Amino acid sequence: MTDIYAPETQADLDILFQPYTLRGLEMRNRIVVSPMATYSAIDGFVTDWHVQHVGKLAAGGAGLVFVEQSSVNLQGRITHGCLGIWKDEHVAGLKRLTTLIRDLGAASAIQIAHSGRKGSSQRPWEGGGPLGDADIADRSEGPWESCAPSAKAFDSDWPTPTAMSLEAIEQVVEDYRAAFIRARDAGFDVCELHCAHGYLMHSFLSPLGNQRTDAYGGDRAGRMKLPLRIAGVMREVWPDHLPCFVRVSSVDGVGVGWQLEDTIAYSKELKALGIDMIDCSSGGFKLPAENNLVARTTGFQLPFSEAIREEAGLPTMGVGLIRTGEQAAIALQDGRADLIALGRELLWNPNWPMQIAAEHDEANGWKLMPPQYGWWLRRRKAQQGK
Numbered sequence: 001m002t003d004i005y006a007p008e009t010q011a012d013l014d015i016l017f018q019p020y021t022l023r024g025l026e027m028r029n030r031i032v033v034s035p036m037a038t039y040s041a042i043d044g045f046v047t048d049w050h051v052q053h054v055g056k057l058a059a060g061g062a063g064l065v066f067v068e069q070s071s072v073n074l075q076g077r078i079t080h081g082c083l084g085i086w087k088d089e090h091v092a093g094l095k096r097l098t099t100l101i102r103d104l105g106a107a108s109a110i111q112i113a114h115s116g117r118k119g120s121s122q123r124p125w126e127g128g129g130p131l132g133d134a135d136i137a138d139r140s141e142g143p144w145e146s147c148a149p150s151a152k153a154f155d156s157d158w159p160t161p162t163a164m165s166l167e168a169i170e171q172v173v174e175d176y177r178a179a180f181i182r183a184r185d186a187g188f189d190v191c192e193l194h195c196a197h198g199y200l201m202h203s204f205l206s207p208l209g210n211q212r213t214d215a216y217g218g219d220r221a222g223r224m225k226l227p228l229r230i231a232g233v234m235r236e237v238w239p240d241h242l243p244c245f246v247r248v249s250s251v252d253g254v255g256v257g258w259q260l261e262d263t264i265a266y267s268k269e270l271k272a273l274g275i276d277m278i279d280c281s282s283g284g285f286k287l288p289a290e291n292n293l294v295a296r297t298t299g300f301q302l303p304f305s306e307a308i309r310e311e312a313g314l315p316t317m318g319v320g321l322i323r324t325g326e327q328a329a330i331a332l333q334d335g336r337a338d339l340i341a342l343g344r345e346l347l348w349n350p351n352w353p354m355q356i357a358a359e360h361d362e363a364n365g366w367k368l369m370p371p372q373y374g375w376w377l378r379r380r381k382a383q384q385g386k
């Protein structure tokens with residue numbers, strides 16, 4: 001495996017701007033806006049915040065724009081500000097986002113999520129801990145009871161979730177089904193099931209979260225049963241001509257819990273269900289320091305993506321501390337991933353794709369810019385001669 005930093009590796013930026021097709025969906029390039037929760041919804045509804053946020057990211061030139069994790073039911077929110085897809089009334093606002101993204105030339109994706117035992121939380125900038133009395137006093141945002149495969153708290157200072165009964169499991173499957181239908185009705189091109197970061201689906205998969213002794217726990221096959229069932233529902237609901245993604249935590253950490261071989265086995269099952277792409281993240285549980293993942297360096301999750309792509313035999317999306325066009329292009333060239341997702345770099349500079357395209361390809365790169373910007377900027381560059 002080539003080190004992403006290897007000085008001898010020459011990046012060919014063309015690969016980043018090649019269209020990419022999955023089923024009947026053509027994306028204009030291989031750059032993806034990673035799902036990023038902004039915790040700015042009101043009662044789950046899209047607000048003006050989301051319109052400007054998603055709009056500037058789509059205008060910036062990415063091929064696929066994710067709308068943030070959206071909760072399948074009230075209990076499955078992370079915070080009071082989570083975007084929702086638990087009622088039909090949410091569809092109109094989401095449709096506004098898909099229309100906007102399409103009009104700006106990108107494909108749209110939504111991540112369907114349930115927080116599990118990490119629900120009932122403060123927003124990151126409010127502390128990110130479990131909601132309590134101070135949150136009621138400050139913002140009238142009280143806690144709610146969370147649920148999980150087993151009655152095991154996320155951390156010592158977090159409340160113990162309710163272990164889900166078989167009835168609760170049946171209900172959550174139906175909540176996911178209704179959410180997938182609403183996502184389809186809102187016009188999204190891609191639907192992603194969130195199975196990462198310690199949230200409900202991940203905590204069913206991992207032995208660190210799942211100590212059940214019934215059919216939904218025990219060995220790996222038992223722990224995969226509910227996520228696979230729900231992935232199957234997603235594929236059943238989602239139109240045949242459009243792709244479905246699953247986001248995984250490729251590993252929980254070093255030497256504990258869910259490991260890469262588990263993700264590969266899970267990905268093979270997902271492939272058999274017709275899932276089109278594995279979005280390869282990692283982590284999400286509180287672990288002792290010695291089990292935490294290696295230092296987070298550029299492209300640190302790409303080796304997971306590469307292994308899953310090769311061994312499970314389906315396309316992958318690579319993500320995590322990728323900051324330059326060269327790094328992204330080399331990851332694609334080296335076969336580490338089929339799509340490259342960026343999160344924080346696009347918060348810093350939403351115009352990252354179109355800026356790199358224009359700098360790289362003098363003749364055609366400008367086409368990625370909306371003409372309202374590109375017409376002027378191209379002329380400014382010619383006037384300044386740089």
Ligand SMILES: Cc1cc2nc3c(=O)[nH]c(=O)nc-3n(C[C@H](O)[C@H](O)[C@H](O)COP(=O)(O)O)c2cc1C
Pocket residue numbers: 034035036037038068069111194196197247281319320321322341342343344345
């Ligand atoms: C503000 C913010 C919100 C995020 N929200 C989500 C989310 O809703 N769902 C998810 O799977 N990951 C979420 N993530 C993780 C990102 O999708 C991405 O995997 C991570 O930031 C690593 O990529 P980066 O180094 O390019 O930022 C979030 C990250 C950030 C910075």
